[in-house]
Amino acid sequence: MEGVKYKRVLLKLSGEALAGDNKTGVYAEVIGKICDEIKKVVEMGVQVGIVVGGGNFWRGRYGHQMERTTSDYMGMLATSMNGLALQDTLEARGIKTRLQTAIEMRQIAEPYIKRKAIKHLENGRVVIFACGTGNPYFTTDTAAALRAAEIDAEVILLAKTIDGVYSADPKLDPSAVKYDKISYIDILNRDLKVMDSTATSLCRDNNIPLRVFGIAQPENIVRIIRGENIGTVVE
Secondary structure (H helix, E strand, O other): OOOOOOOEEEEEEOHHHHHHHHOOOOOHHHHHHHHHHHHHHHHOOOEEEEEEOOOOOOOHHHHOOOOHHHHHHHHHHHHHHHHHHHHHHHHHOOOOEEEEEOOOOOOOOEEOOHHHHHHHHHOOOEEEEEOOOOOOOOOHHHHHHHHHHHHOOOEEEEEEOOOOEEOOOOOOOOOOOEEOEEOHHHHHHOOOOOOOHHHHHHHHHOOOOEEEEEOOOOOHHHHHHOOOOOOEEEO
């Protein structure tokens, strides 16, 4: 474990991160590059949990004329497809993996059980958490904060399409300023769209540090594990 800053991490991947420039579906080249970096992290002796989103297949706003809980459950099922894609890609690289879902679907995944998840991590397996929290009205950001707290992750690695936390959306405001470090309370007070407010509060209340970084360069995952100052630290 020499040269490694963290022993157990929770990586949050959005569905869009797996789609690449295609914006929808799963792009094999993109997911392959991400899994290459996860493999390096595992081989460094780091325990890795992953919470995956489903926005490349379904987002709640798509179902604006649909009953909210139905739309949310559709989004949870979308995350299970991404979880399967990640599992298959990692195992093709020789990395032992377990997919756990908050909604039971025993033919394709284990139901989420905290003690089982921790045992898998201790045995060197990557654990992918899908289906969010299993409840409507909660995002996969909240699921990431919850799972990180449950498995005692030392940090949440929040992969984004931008390279950190900014004072405004840098895609819309060229004058937006990037923060190297910021507090959870400042994110809430300034209404910065890093995570939803429930996830942000959960991280703050449980003292879980957050590292926000750009997934366009998947090698950032390894660089953060080695202690490099990449992206923005939220504490």
